[in-house]
Amino acid sequence: MTDTSSFVSGVAHRYASALFELALEANALDKVAADLDAFGALLSESADLDRLVKSPVFRAEDQSRAIGAVLDRAGIAGFAANFILLAARNRRLFAIADMIRGYRQLVAAHKGEVTAEVVSAEPLGEAQLAALKQALIGASSAKEIRVAAKVDPSILGGLIVKVGSRMIDTSLKTKLSSLKVALKEVR
Structure with a gap:
């Protein structure tokens, strides 16, 4: 094959x-x-x-x-x-x-643009998207950030942001999973 x-x-x-x-x-x-x-x-x-x-x-x-x-x-x-x-x-x-x-x-x-994939529990407003773009521009060397926003209610809250190979997961779902694992280790 x-x-x-x-x-x-x-x-x-x-x-x-x-x-x-x-x-x-x-x-x-x-x-x-x-x-x-x-x-x-x-x-x-x-x-x-x-x-x-x-x-x-x-x-x-x-x-x-x-x-x-x-x-x-x-x-x-x-x-x-x-x-x-x-x-x-x-x-x-x-x-x-x-x-x-x-x-x-x-x-x-060629234009120095970077695409950020953003997952949120609810649709982001224009002001939130603008603030997110500014934060991502400040944290990267990109001249322009394009945001590809997706909505996934299963993350409960927070954001999952992926830029290139880097991912930042601040979702409530992930935090709860981490807490669950930590509580199991305490037992």
Whole structure:
């Protein structure tokens, strides 16, 4: 059995890097990112489109024709459209989600942005998000922090913040678990 995850990562990275270089040279990083995000949203919303992209059953010509129609209807053109169509012609659409993610990471690194994944028990307000961003900028070397907020009521309270490989867990659930373990050790 072969490990396809490294192959997908390699393919996605090569395609994303090539698109990034072209978009950077043409000063179109944000336009391409917006178009790729729009296509990514279409993928997540449509099970049929996702199946078309991932299925090896469809011929490259059929995928290209169908993807071309989707791109036209969505108003996605230029570098992003050509990129997605190239992936279809080269039978690499199965990795398009990883390519989009890779492109976003390259753009973020170029701009000095860092993404923080934040989990809270309840949705954070604008003031809380702004304060959290400022605290994270102060604690890191990032110029800009993008917050990917998620809500998980099971953490009961507090926050779980992950920036890169670092994670800070101040959730009430974790604190209660630690207290439970400590009380068991006392017995």
